Amino acid sequence: MSQTVQYSPLDKVRSEARRSMEAWFARLGQAEEKREPVANVFVMGNCLELLQVFDVHMVFPEILALQTAVRKVSLDYIHAAEGWGMSTDACNYVKADVGMALKGMQHPGGKIPKPSLAIGSNICLVFTKWAEIWERLHKCPAFILDIPLGRAHSRPYVPGSSQYEADKEYVLAQLWELVELLGKITGKRFDPTKLAEAEAHTNRAMNAWRGILEINQNTPALYDALADGVVLLGMINIARGTKEGADFFEMALEEFKRGAEQHYGVLPHEKFRLLFHGVACYPAMRRFQAMFHGWNSVFVTSPYLTFACGGFVGDFLFDTSKPMESLAELTLRCNHLAHQAMYFTDEFLFNRALMEKFHIDGIVFHAVKSCRTVSTSHANTREFLSRHHRLPCLYLESDHVDPRYFSEAQIKNRVDAFFEALTQKKFHGRE
Amino acid sequence: MGCLEDLLYRSRVIAEDLQFQGPKAWKAAQPHRKVLGHFQVYFPEEIAHAAGMLPIKIVGGGNKLEARRADAHLGSFICSIMRSTLELGLSGRLSFLDMMVTHPICDAARHLAGIWTRTFPNQPAQILYLPQNPNSKAAVKYLYHEYQRLQRDIEQIAGHSISEEDLRKSIALYNENRSLLRELYNLRKESPWLLSASESFVIVKAGTILPKEEHNQLLREILSLLPERNAKPQDKVRVVFVGAFCELPPIEMIETMEEMCYVVDDDFLIGLRWLTEDVSCEGDPLWNLAAAYIEHSTWASTQYDCHKPKEKMLECQVRAARAQGAICAAAKFCEPGVDDQIAYAKHFDSAGVSYILVEFEEKQTSFERLKMQTETFAEAILFE
Numbered sequence: 151m152s153q154t155v156q157y158s159p160l161d162k163v164r165s166e167a168r169r170s171m172e173a174w175f176a177r178l179g180q181a182e183e184k185r186e187p188v189a190n191v192f193v194m195g196n197c198l199e200l201l202q203v204f205d206v207h208m209v210f211p212e213i214l215a216l217q218t219a220v221r222k223v224s225l226d227y228i229h230a231a232e233g234w235g236m237s238t239d240a241c242n243y244v245k246a247d248v249g250m251a252l253k254g255m256q257h258p259g260g261k262i263p264k265p266s267l268a269i270g271s272n273i274c275l276v277f278t279k280w281a282e283i284w285e286r287l288h289k290c291p292a293f294i295l296d297i298p299l300g301r302a303h304s305r306p307y308v309p310g311s312s313q314y315e316a317d318k319e320y321v322l323a324q325l326w327e328l329v330e331l332l333g334k335i336t337g338k339r340f341d342p343t344k345l346a347e348a349e350a351h352t353n354r355a356m357n358a359w360r361g362i363l364e365i366n367q368n369t370p371a372l373y374d375a376l377a378d379g380v381v382l383l384g385m386i387n388i389a390r391g392t393k394e395g396a397d398f399f400e401m402a403l404e405e406f407k408r409g410a411e412q413h414y415g416v417l418p419h420e421k422f423r424l425l426f427h428g429v430a431c432y433p434a435m436r437r438f439q440a441m442f443h444g445w446n447s448v449f450v451t452s453p454y455l456t457f458a459c460g461g462f463v464g465d466f467l468f469d470t471s472k473p474m475e476s477l478a479e480l481t482l483r484c485n486h487l488a489h490q491a492m493y494f495t496d497e498f499l500f501n502r503a504l505m506e507k508f509h510i511d512g513i514v515f516h517a518v519k520s521c522r523t524v525s526t527s528h529a530n531t532r533e534f535l536s537r538h539h540r541l542p543c544l545y546l547e548s549d550h551v552d553p554r555y556f557s558e559a560q561i562k563n564r565v566d567a568f569f570e571a572l573t574q575k576k577f578h579g580r581e
Numbered sequence: 582m583g584c585l586e587d588l589l590y591r592s593r594v595i596a597e598d599l600q601f602q603g604p605k606a607w608k609a610a611q612p613h614r615k616v617l618g619h620f621q622v623y624f625p626e627e628i629a630h631a632a633g634m635l636p637i638k639i640v641g642g643g644n645k646l647e648a649r650r651a652d653a654h655l656g657s658f659i660c661s662i663m664r665s666t667l668e669l670g671l672s673g674r675l676s677f678l679d680m681m682v683t684h685p686i687c688d689a690a691r692h693l694a695g696i697w698t699r700t701f702p703n704q705p706a707q708i709l710y711l712p713q714n715p716n717s718k719a720a721v722k723y724l725y726h727e728y729q730r731l732q733r734d735i736e737q738i739a740g741h742s743i744s745e746e747d748l749r750k751s752i753a754l755y756n757e758n759r760s761l762l763r764e765l766y767n768l769r770k771e772s773p774w775l776l777s778a779s780e781s782f783v784i785v786k787a788g789t790i791l792p793k794e795e796h797n798q799l800l801r802e803i804l805s806l807l808p809e810r811n812a813k814p815q816d817k818v819r820v821v822f823v824g825a826f827c828e829l830p831p832i833e834m835i836e837t838m839e840e841m842c843y844v845v846d847d848d849f850l851i852g853l854r855w856l857t858e859d860v861s862c863e864g865d866p867l868w869n870l871a872a873a874y875i876e877h878s879t880w881a882s883t884q885y886d887c888h889k890p891k892e893k894m895l896e897c898q899v900r901a902a903r904a905q906g907a908i909c910a911a912a913k914f915c916e917p918g919v920d921d922q923i924a925y926a927k928h929f930d931s932a933g934v935s936y937i938l939v940e941f942e943e944k945q946t947s948f949e950r951l952k953m954q955t956e957t958f959a960e961a962i963l964f965e
Contacts, residue, residue: 323719
């Protein structure tokens with residue numbers, strides 16, 4: 151049982167993250183005026199460290215889109231995009247972004263500069279389609295970084311194997327092609343020392359990030375992997391490869407360690423510990439979270455914190471003595487790891503060690519209507535885990551941006567039924 | 582040789598066979614035979630054929646299959662072809678497959694291998710990563726390695742290795758098939774009254790499950806009979822149909838469009854026509870297959886290529902077919918399709934190409950709305 155204490159490690163983490171986010175918006179607001187290069191990038195497969203070598207500002211349209219939902223204005227943007235002709239079935243991240251472009255790049259956080267370059271990837275096919283949209287809308291070049299991912303369930307992917315080496319060679323060749331393109335756009339020369347510096351910052355941040363993910367094995371949990379996890383995710387994306395980012399994550403880890411020492415728990419009376427799979431329900435974050443906190447349940451971990459940071463959570467670190475090769479290798483391995491957990495979901499989820507370490511009582515799948523990358527396997531995995539491994543699973547559907555798909559009463563009914571069953575199982579031994 | 586109507590009827594029976602009787606009979610004929618299933622869009626069937634396997638294209642179940650079991654496995658926002666393909670598996674219709682290969686053509690299909698593994702653990706399933714950056718100088722070499730990997734996996738299932746000579750023979754056979762399909766499509770462009778799009782569709786679709794040797798024979802016979810067909814040109818609008826690169830429209834939908842239009846070109850089963858030229862049988866056959874995929878290939882919404890902007894490719898296709906307009910379709914919940922519809926629309930508005938936007942599902946059974954749309958479209962063109 152946790153003790154009620156005044157101290158919360160999340161206070162400093164949240165306030166520092168807010169400050170960084172505001173500074174990011176401020177930099178973006180000035181970029182166009184200063185005629186500084188800007189790249190639109192995604193939270194997966196983005197080579198941020200390389201962009202920093204060329205002093206390119208990074209815009210994360212996924213983050214901007216989800217912020218419109220959190221600030222309850224996403225529907226305005228979505229309506230604008232649908233009025234322009236976009237389908238109701240298209241990804242709502244894309245529609246929020248297109249809506250923003252149609253509204254003169256005005257975002258609730260500030261003015262967003264137009265991209266000088268779009269970097270898409272194959273990791274989500276919408277990324278490539280989105281990059282094509284930017285080519286047409288903003289008349290900017292698109293570069294698609296193609297990262298071969300897992301081929302089959304349980305297939306080893308080890309350095310030295312012919313498949314691994316062929317994949318690495320392909321990714322490395324593309325990175326050199328990106329270097330050439332960045333040189334043309336920025337007029338700057340590639341500096342491997344600068345890349346190594348960015349990678350060293352990322353190494354520091356990633357070491358701390360891993361510590362933060364692991365510390366939630368603590369009982370009671372120190373943070374909610376969904377509500378607080380998205381704050382951390384924002385930071386790992388906008389500040390990766392920078393000293394500011396490394397300092398932030400080391401600070402956050404220290405705060406959580408201090409919290410653990412003081413027996414802090416994000417919930418005063420933690421009863422259920424859950425794993426969240428999917429993308430957050432941004433249009434109704436608080437209401438969604440309240441449905442779970444109301445049952446004294448907390449999301450202690452989530453693959454969302456793995457794939458949406460590009461997968462930099464394995465035992466990988468950059469080898470700064472060979473920065474380009476190392477960038478290719480980590481881009482490949484990290485994304486491979488992250489996506490194995492998405493496409494061959496059961497391989498990741500039915501991991502007894504993970505379940506036991508985090509003391510997980512059940513899994514919640516939040517299938518997002520307009521994000522098939524993350525959500526397609528959910529129902530099948532739920533069926534598989536429930537049937538074969540008797541793991542309590544809850545499957546919910548809504549959206550990550552469009553509030554029209556959040557049916558509160560329906561979702562609450564399902565959540566309540568799930569917890570009633572979970573209570574019977576956990577405290578009364580009935581299934 | 583049969584008469585044309587018999588051959589067309591036979592094609593339709595094969596194309597609509599949801600029990601896969603042909604592949605099952607092929608497999609049962611000899612004990613060592615193996616069948617490889619692959620999902621849309623493109624697959625280098627030559628590699629499986631060279632191993633003595635029967636490669637068949639899995640293209641969903643159309644509107645004759647109710648996805649009762651699959652609904653429990655897929656969210657409400659997943660397209661019909663994913664749903665019906667899984668239903669084919671869950672209903673036992675695909676239990677004869679020895680291997681299943683899928684491709685990350687879209688964000689739903691990229692999950693198929695994982696879903697297949699969980700649901701049918703006795704059928705090895707895997708993903709073939711075709712390059713999404715064909716503009717990279719390293720793309721051909723990467724794909725060559727990927728094909729080598731695939732070849733090793735196929736050899737393991739087949740139980741023996743594939744020689745270069747085997748591959749060359751298979752490539753030659755498939756070159757002939759592609760050449761015959763080009764001939765079929767050229768004939769439709771030149772004389773659409775001799776062969777309707779729906780007839781062409783079933784002929785091509787029969788090739789998804791027929792052994793290529795048999796499909797070539799079928800195509801040769803049909804092509805030899807078509808010029809003598811007793812049919813006269815009608816006053817119909819010439820259109821190109823696009824948007825069926827993966828999920829296929831029901832045949833009744835094509836027939837509905839044809840009441841007012843000659844569909845003179847389309848992207849039905851485009852994967853079978855992905856390679857646009859003969860693949861060289863000289864040198865390293867696997868390299869030639871990889872190079873052909875990158876250098877001599879068509880386009881689709883599922884493949885990025887900065888040299889092939891979709892809207893301009895479609896405009897070229899419309900002009901090359903001397904079409905008067907385009908029917909730009911997208912399957913329900915198909916992100917690549919719906920995203921490209923807007924690109925076509927914006928471009929055609931400025932390029933002065935007539936078009937309509939259509940949404941469809943393979944499970945669709947009512948076509949009244951489509952009929953009204955195409956009638957209005959065709960009349961607008963006719964009275965321009």
